[in-house]
Amino acid sequence: MARSPQVSATIDQELYDDIYKMIENTTFSMSQMVAILLKQAVKERKRKRKNAKEDSTEYNTTDLG
Numbered sequence: 001m002a003r004s005p006q007v008s009a010t011i012d013q014e015l016y017d018d019i020y021k022m023i024e025n026t027t028f029s030m031s032q033m034v035a036i037l038l039k040q041a042v043k044e045r046k047r048k049r050k051n052a053k054e055d056s057t058e059y060n061t062t063d064l065g
Helices: 013-023 030-058
Strands: none
Touching: 013 030
C-alpha cells in the first residue's frame, strides 16, 4: 500500500482542543480525524463553488437575443 503524503501544520490551542474532544470516545487518532475533517471541508468547498458557478450561469440572459 502506498504511503499517504505527510503534512505538518500549526493550529491554535482552541482548534486542537475541539478536535481532541471529537476523538475522545472514538478509535480515531488525531491525524485520522484531521484528515477526515480536511476531506469534508474540501468536498464542501468544491460543492459550494460548483453551485455558485451554476447559479451565475443560470441567470445569464445575454444569450437570449
